[in-house]
Amino acid sequence: MLGKFFKKPDLSMGDRVPPGQHLTNGFPIMTYGSTPEIDLATWEFKVWGLAKTATLNWDDLMALPQHEFTADFHCVTRWSKLDVEWRGFKVQDFLALLDIEPTAKHVMQHCYGGYTTNIALADLDRAENFFAFELEGEPLPPEHGGPLRLVVPHLYAWKSAKWINGLEFLSQEELGFWERNGYHSHGEPFAEERYSSNW
Numbered sequence: 001m002l003g004k005f006f007k008k009p010d011l012s013m014g015d016r017v018p019p020g021q022h023l024t025n026g027f028p029i030m031t032y033g034s035t036p037e038i039d040l041a042t043w044e045f046k047v048w049g050l051a052k053t054a055t056l057n058w059d060d061l062m063a064l065p066q067h068e069f070t071a072d073f074h075c076v077t078r079w080s081k082l083d084v085e086w087r088g089f090k091v092q093d094f095l096a097l098l099d100i101e102p103t104a105k106h107v108m109q110h111c112y113g114g115y116t117t118n119i120a121l122a123d124l125d126r127a128e129n130f131f132a133f134e135l136e137g138e139p140l141p142p143e144h145g146g147p148l149r150l151v152v153p154h155l156y157a158w159k160s161a162k163w164i165n166g167l168e169f170l171s172q173e174e175l176g177f178w179e180r181n182g183y184h185s186h187g188e189p190f191a192e193e194r195y196s197s198n199w
């Protein structure tokens with residue numbers, strides 16, 4: 001009977017929970033501001049800065065190879081959710097469509113609603129990073145970032161922009177919304193890179 005209510009402790013699980021985090025079974029919604037209203041018919045994704053300027057529409061992106069993927073999710077407010085199931089396309093397949101200048105080292109993620117977050121190109125250009133459009137077998141709900149969000153499992157989840165609609169390629173690091181407000185510029189959960197040392 002117990003097994004019906006409690007998961008057997010999994011010895012490998014502890015290694016997957018970063019220090020100072022606790023596990024949650026639900027999937028809290030963490031949004032600064034309100035959920036933007038987005039119409040797929042006019043949805044656009046723009047690329048600019050140190051990459052050839054491009055505008056992609058929904059069909060362009062849906063033509064990329066699609067994959068199911070499972071990833072752990074760590075919010076800096078101290079909850080983690082393991083094994084979140086998504087469907088999407090690989091960031092690396094997307095980047096391969098672009099003409100990125102060799103001087104590009106950093107990227108600003110832009111979103112419907114105005115949120116931004118910065119990421120080093122090396123942290124973005126990783127095989128396990130995805131753009132997701134489904135969550136647990138359903139279209140990605142608007143409050144979780146639908147129609148399209150980024151998923152960067154190796155960094156705190158504020159680096160995984162919801163409603164993403166643009167990438168700006170930069171030579172130097174610039175700070176995004178939370179990073180300007182005291183969050184760490186890199187945000188690696190196992191190193192507890194929560195807040196900038198200037199705060």
Ligand SMILES: Nc1nc2c(c(=O)[nH]1)N[C@H]1C(S)=C(S)[C@@H](COP(=O)(O)O)O[C@H]1N2
Binds near residue numbers: 028032115143157
């Ligand atoms: N556009 C946008 N993306 C965002 C946020 C936001 O407020 N706006 N919050 C970030 C934070 S702090 C977290 S923890 C995750 C939360 O994703 P969820 O709401 O799907 O749990 O989204 C990240 N991406």
Ligand SMILES: [Mo]
Binds near residue numbers: 030076077157
């Ligand atoms: Mo978060």
